[in-house]
Amino acid sequence: MLAVANDDVPLAISALRAQADSELDEAGRRSSSTVIDLEAEENTCPGCFGTIQQGVPRCPECGLRVG
Structure with missing residues (x-):
């Protein structure tokens, strides 16, 4: 503190x-x-900087859970 x-x-x-x-x-x-906006059509993964489409709970490139 x-x-x-x-x-x-x-x-x-x-x-x-x-x-x-x-x-x-x-x-x-x-x-x-990096900020994840769950309402956006696509986001950038903070782990690998890949593209994550809306509604997908994990990054397709590295598997990081984002949703």
């Missing part, structure tokens, strides 16, 4: 994101920012 003053929240969030980004490679940063 991290406690900061209300005025310092944006700076704290920025510092935490910068630290996390410095510990990930490009694929890790891309994966961690």
Whole structure:
């Protein structure tokens, strides 16, 4: 847990994101920012970056469960 003053929240969030980004490679940063929208016609798998069609519970390329 991290406690900061209300005025310092944006700076704290920025510092935490910068630290996390410095510990990930490009694929890790891309994966961690991937959002799955279950209502969209297609999504990008955060595991392998393959295409997942709407209504499919697992990525057809890597098998990651997304739904």
